[in-house]
Amino acid sequence: MAAGRGAELLRPPTSAGRATFLELFFDLAFVVALTRVSQRFADVRNDTGWALVTGFGRTLLLFLALWLIWSHTTWITSRYEPERWVIQAVVVGTMFAGLVMAVTLPRGMEERALPFAAAYLTVMVVRPLVVAAALRGHPRRLVPFRLAAWAAASAPLWLAGALGPDQLRLPLWAAALAVDYLAWAMGWPLPWLGPAAVGGWRIAxxxxxxxxxxxxxxxxxxxxxxxxxxxxxxxxxxxxxxxxxxxxxxxxxxxxxxxxxxxxxxxxxxxxxxxxxxxxxxxxxxxxxxxxxxxxxxxxxxxxxxxxxxxxxxxxxxxxxxxxxxxxxxxxxxxxxxxxxxxxxxxxxxxxxxxxxxxxxxxxxxxxxxxxxxxxxxxxxxxxxxxRGRPLEVTASPIGRETSGDRDSEA
CATH class of the missing domain: 1.20.1410 (I/LWEQ domain)
Structure with a gap:
């Protein structure tokens, strides 16, 4: 599967398993982001009743959007060689978008909703297209195309929530985020192609x-x-x-x-x-x-x-x-x-x-x-x-055991 055009972008089996300095640099944006999430949670600590529920829910939604960005980036650097300039450009670009999300997050459900949503959608739609273009004719290019297609499908909900009335922002963004997470769970299925389940991907x-x-x-x-x-x-x-x-x-x-x-x-x-x-x-x-x-x-x-x-x-x-x-x-x-x-x-x-x-x-x-x-x-x-007194056990995970039909041709 690794042969062909674009194969040089794939992470080889001999690649180091440790995170690169680029990824540690990338995490700096999320240090800021997590601090802002904590700040928003703290803003509702004295609320009661429905105000506490909605305040907590708004902050949780913003955190889940940030987590999706960070997690997708982690999977990219686990699947593709982070020393390649294309992947480095993707990670640095994502870092900037993550920083924009972080600085707008304290008011991300209020007057700064549009820049928050714009930064999120830029990563979710544009990034997979860049990776797909870099993969050229390699079969794996279909996976990032799937991601971009599903992100484009939820984009109208994000934009409508950002530009529409404030009282509709939470339900619209909750629906958009549900689409994004559901697509991930289902493997971004497309007509005639079916899903590309994440569980079958080849990663480090x-x-x-x-x-x-x-x-x-x-x-x-x-x-x-x-x-x-x-x-x-x-x-x-x-x-x-x-x-x-x-x-x-x-x-x-x-x-x-x-x-x-x-x-x-x-x-x-x-x-x-x-x-x-x-x-x-x-x-x-x-x-x-x-x-x-x-x-x-x-x-x-x-x-x-x-x-x-x-x-x-x-x-x-x-x-x-x-x-x-x-x-x-x-x-x-x-x-x-x-x-x-x-x-x-x-x-x-x-x-x-x-x-x-x-x-x-x-x-x-x-x-x-x-x-x-x-x-x-x-x-x-x-x-x-x-x-006490016992050596470290050998891991025995019941998850990740291969059965027939598990692997996907796009993995």
């Missing part, structure tokens, strides 16, 4: 794992930035200093729980998988949830450090407790994807947090964050006891 699995781990660390870095910025910008007090310390401990525990076994062996699992793209598709969705959970949790840090003993509001539970709950759910999913099991420690942690939630609604935010840190510490301790 170790590279994909590396990129997912890096994005998790970027999200954690954003949470550390929030902790430092909020504490440095408020009047010093012993209560705020204690909240600062507990928030940092919580981030450290998230790091520890993620990289214990499953997160650490993600690269090995994708390297061993007979169908790495299938496992990569599953872990990509899991990391979407993990990154989102860290961003939501960081908003809880800001709330608690600002007002550690302030009045309790229903909305703060969504961030202080909801973020860690989502993290444990996603981490359990990752464990299953890597080992085919669900760890008891994380089930215990999840159930404990859910049982405490109603009681925490009556306590001050400092108590909520302290309980979350204690539960995560328990999960980390149980993980350490279970694996």
């Amino acid at each position: 699995g170790t590279h994909l794992a590396d990129r997912h781990q890096q994005m998790f660390l970027i999200a954690l870095g954003e949470s550390i930035l929030v902790i430092g910025m909020v504490f440095s910008g408020t009047d010093y007090s012993a209560e705020r200093a204690a909240a600062f310390g507990i928030a940092f401990l919580t981030s450290a525990l998230l790091w520890r729980i993620y990289f214990h076994r499953a997160g650490l062996l993600l690269t090995d699992a994708l390297g061993r998988a007979r169908m790495p793209a299938r496992l990569g598709t599953a872990t990509e969705r899991t990391h979407l949830l993990i990154v989102l959970s860290v961003l939501v949790t960081s908003v809880g840090y800001e709330l608690v450090i600002d007002h550690p003993y302030g009045p309790s509001r229903p909305g703060w539970l969504l961030f202080v407790v909801g973020g860690p709950v989502l993290f444990l759910v996603a981490r359990m999913r990752l464990e299953y994807e890597i080992f085919g099991r669900v760890p008891r420690s994380q089930i215990i942690g999840l159930v404990t947090l859910l049982l405490f939630t109603s009681a925490l609604a009556r306590w001050v935010p400092m108590v909520g964050l302290s309980v979350v840190a204690a539960v995560l510490a328990l999960v980390a301790l149980l993980d350490a006891l279970r694996s």
Whole structure:
């Protein structure tokens, strides 16, 4: 399949699995973007009822649009050789569009909707056409054509939402994003051609794992930035200093729980998988949830450090407790994807947090964050006891096992 015109653009089997400096440079735009997402989440932390739901939903939609841009770029650099100038130009161009989305994001659902949508559509429509042109006569050129066709189909919804009445923006953009994600899940099917399922693509699995781990660390870095910025910008007090310390401990525990076994062996699992793209598709969705959970949790840090003993509001539970709950759910999913099991420690942690939630609604935010840190510490301790003295297991993912008919001719 690698022979023919445009084959020099494909990532060869001997290509290094580690992310290139270009990709690390590309991630800088998403450092800014994740910070802006966290800021928008923080803007709704004191809302209640329908205002909280719609405010959270608007920010979630913008985050999902950003994630689609980042994730597609990661798949491009896992399929194509990032040292080729065409791919480098594509990545740098995407970085600029991502930066435009980042700087417009704080008002991306308001007066800056048009530049946000324009940057998004430029990447989704123009980028695959550039890749298809660079592939020339190679059979893989049909895949980026599919992406461009489906992105063009959802483009009227994006533009109508950006240019139309404000009250229609959320439903129109939600429909457009649903089309984009559904197209991805179905393999961008076209008449007479059928789908090109992502699970059958030929990719560098170790590279994909590396990129997912890096994005998790970027999200954690954003949470550390929030902790430092909020504490440095408020009047010093012993209560705020204690909240600062507990928030940092919580981030450290998230790091520890993620990289214990499953997160650490993600690269090995994708390297061993007979169908790495299938496992990569599953872990990509899991990391979407993990990154989102860290961003939501960081908003809880800001709330608690600002007002550690302030009045309790229903909305703060969504961030202080909801973020860690989502993290444990996603981490359990990752464990299953890597080992085919669900760890008891994380089930215990999840159930404990859910049982405490109603009681925490009556306590001050400092108590909520302290309980979350204690539960995560328990999960980390149980993980350490279970694996003490045992070597790293061999990954045994139930996903990514090849069966007949899995591979697509355009892969």
